[in-house]
Amino acid sequence: MLVLTRRIGERLRIGADIELVVLDVRGRDVRLGVNAPSSVAIHREEIYLKIQDNNRAAALGQPGLTDALARAARELRLRKPEPQAKDGTQCARPSVH
Amino acid sequence: MTMLETALVFQSPKLGDVSYTTEDVVRFPQGIPGFEQLRDFLLVTREECDPFIFLAALERPEVALPLMPLTPATLGGRASRAALAPLGDAGDDAVVYYAVASIGLNASEIIVNLRAPIVINLDTRLGCQVILPDETLPIAAPLPA
Numbered sequence: 104m105l106v107l108t109r110r111i112g113e114r115l116r117i118g119a120d121i122e123l124v125v126l127d128v129r130g131r132d133v134r135l136g137v138n139a140p141s142s143v144a145i146h147r148e149e150i151y152l153k154i155q156d157n158n159r160a161a162a163l164g165q166p167g168l169t170d171a172l173a174r175a176a177r178e179l180r181l182r183k184p185e186p187q188a189k190d191g192t193q194c195a196r197p198s199v200h
Numbered sequence: 201m202t203m204l205e206t207a208l209v210f211q212s213p214k215l216g217d218v219s220y221t222t223e224d225v226v227r228f229p230q231g232i233p234g235f236e237q238l239r240d241f242l243l244v245t246r247e248e249c250d251p252f253i254f255l256a257a258l259e260r261p262e263v264a265l266p267l268m269p270l271t272p273a274t275l276g277g278r279a280s281r282a283a284l285a286p287l288g289d290a291g292d293d294a295v296v297y298y299a300v301a302s303i304g305l306n307a308s309e310i311i312v313n314l315r316a317p318i319v320i321n322l323d324t325r326l327g328c329q330v331i332l333p334d335e336t337l338p339i340a341a342p343l344p345a
């Protein structure tokens with residue numbers, strides 16, 4: 104990890120397009136500003152980690168997930184008897200969207 | 201049709217054999233959180249799980265995320281144009297939103313992630329997972345009524 108010390112008002116340049124500035128320090132809180140292209144996603148790490156965990160749990164098969172899905176699916180279909188097929192141009196095959 | 205599409209088969213341990221063509225593949229240029237290296241996915245349906253579908257990773261067959269389609273009523277918020285820029289230009293109905301579904305603390309109930317929907321541009325076949333800025337949106341919401 105690269106470690107640098109900055110004072111309030113000082114900046115970091117990351118790559119060609121990203122700039123980080125220390126705006127303020129109050130006690131333990133550091134206020135940071137970031138300038139980056141709008142296509143670069145910037146998030147607090149805690150939220151990113153929560154979403155990582157959520158995706159991994161969903162993807163790698165929690166025990167009972169398929170059964171719970173099938174049950175929930177039945178309940179949803181009972182609640183809303185709408186046509187299940189979407190616009191036909193979206194479905195290349197019966198089993199693949 | 202003047203050209204034959206080559207039929208390919210994806211062998212998924214969870215979903216069985218899935219026939220598809222290269223046009224069915226949805227590409228995630230940035231992967232998704234937790235699977236940042238994966239790029240090529242299929243959207244696969246299973247009748248018993250409808251309306252849930254599965255986002256299956258071609259490069260890692262054991263990875264298959266259950267998704268619930270989001271409607272204007274259930275979608276917590278739309279991604280900004282900037283966030284969707286990597287997906288390319290889209291016609292009116294080409295951008296679709298899904299919530300990742302998983303099991304909640306109550307092991308028999310499904311929860312859905314409304315904070316970070318999977319967004320797919322059906323015209324360009326590009327997708328991403330967008331973390332919406334609204335911090336009140338839940339990552340573990342019960343199924344919408």
